[in-house]
Amino acid sequence: MTAVPATTPVPATTAGPAARLGLGVGMDLPWGERIGFRETPGGGDVTPRVRAFLDRHADHFGYSFFAFQPRSRARLRAGDYTPAYDRLYEAMPAGNVRAFHHTLLNMGTPERYDRRPAAEFANDLHARYGFSWVVEDLGIWSLRGRPLPYPLPPVMTERGLEIATGHARDARELLEPPLHVEFPGFTEGGSFVLGDLDGFDYFRRLAEDADVWVTLDVGHLLSYQWLRGRTGQAMYDELERLPLERCRELHLSGCQITNGKFRDLHHGVLLDEQIDLTRHLLPRCPNLLGVTYEDPVYGEDGVLVEKSRRNYERLRLIVGEWAAAPGEDQG
Template sequence: MTAAAPAPLTQRTTRLGLGVGMDLPWGERIGFAPSADGGDVTPRVRAFLRRHEEHYGYSFFAFQPRDRARLRAADYVIAYDRLYDAMPAGRPRAFHQTLLNMGTPECYDRRPVADFTNELHARYGFSWVVEDLGIWSLQGRPLPYPLPPVMTERGLERATSNAREARELLEPELHVEFPGFTEGGSFVLGAMDAFDYFRRLADDANVWVTLDVGHLLSYQWLRGRTGPAMYEGLESLPLERCRELHLSGCQIVRGKFRDLHHGVLLDEQIDLTRHLLPRCPNLLGVTYEDPVYNEDGELTPKSRPNYDRLSDVVARWMDGEAS
């Protein structure tokens, strides 16, 4: 079964407000705890979900493999059931896949990943599936951090074909996320403008998109666009196709942008979010990704000030006040 093309871009949708996205590795304090009966979220995660159950209008979690065995939904659903049992019922759920590998220059069969995702969707009713347009693995070997796609015309052709294939194979809606360009944490092959590249891919593959604010800033920093220049070129992005903004903890280290996912948002991320909100007419929500919290589920003190600013910006947007 193939997914329908994205809805007409003139269609307005109900705003979902502030959401939360969680990377939940197996065996970490913020993650899943393996067990003989299928696993469960850790007590720290459960405390966070209990403390913040009224704060988020939707959620996603990112897929992390338990091991290198063949993908089987049965190996995951008990832990995932327990995750969702700990969350409020009736709120939209999304899924952050990490295996579609849409930025790769390689050709291979994505049907096993799509079948696995569709089986989870049949159980949990994902509103969408999102994945960064990156090179997540090469020759079957996962990379420590996804690399940007090959920034050439041929690379764009391959990435567009990959995104189109993923959209057609998935039953839930696909959101393709703008990739990260962290200097020193990844490298870039090719010299095409990333904003124009991403717009062309979105149009030609006919997909909705997610804009990670930290990823946008990582590219701007790489290009030397800091301060007021961080707004330059944004009009080249497929803003009318944007359904979600992501914000995760970032930091400037010795003048270089670092996407650390440590929970602490930069002032620039809040400012750029405020700038983008009125320019994305089909936006569904703004996601605070990978919060960091203590054993009681309380956000770390360093993350609170700009998290509170983000919450206020999103609340104003929900009320129609963002400009």
């Protein structure tokens, strides 16, 4: 792994994450998209649209992460990315807690997979930016070296669980920041499932045996409940089987219900069901650090698309109330 150039890094927060960081933002920033990174002579920068969003909304968030997107198929080197990442952090409030959403650990794959280069890349970035954690979905992100358009759930069999647990344990040991393993997506029509183990039991057993913290994506939980026919009030059924005491972060990204099927679209518009389930989970996750609004969508002026504003403000309100009351019982 090539060392990060010895330029002045963007200062990171000097303290680890405190209890209840409140609302955070997660951003998937592809190269060459309007919401993403752009190539510049200086090594890259966020687009003007992203900068406008941060100018307008960054003070809403107590922490942030961005998801890794490759700029090319060249050998993975942190120094190829840090100029653009520096510009991103310069546009954000100083001192905010930072995290990193990996996409290369591939913990759900049934194949042998050397994740040392991916871990070294994250560790190099961590040395520069001081990440408080690294998160990645427990999914199959690539097969035989070819990335998939959307990560598939891990193989839901006893052998699949054994393999995925080993992968998660390896990733935890390779990474310098703490690892948060995210509950996988089960979008009907967008992925398929091999095996018949219960998803909540599978995830709890993996978290306990690999000894990892977890992230619960509210849309992923609802997609699994919908797949099992648990809609309406039944969406709360059996959530206690999840490793709630290990949960450090909740994610919410734009979702939609179409013809009775749950779609995880990341289009910025949160469903009422996501807000309701978040409200249900907050007092049941005693070690929760924060709640992340993932992949906001906005115009050139940085203003959130109109359809997303109502439930975004509802989310801000309930998370703000939760963060302001850290002494309450977590029953």
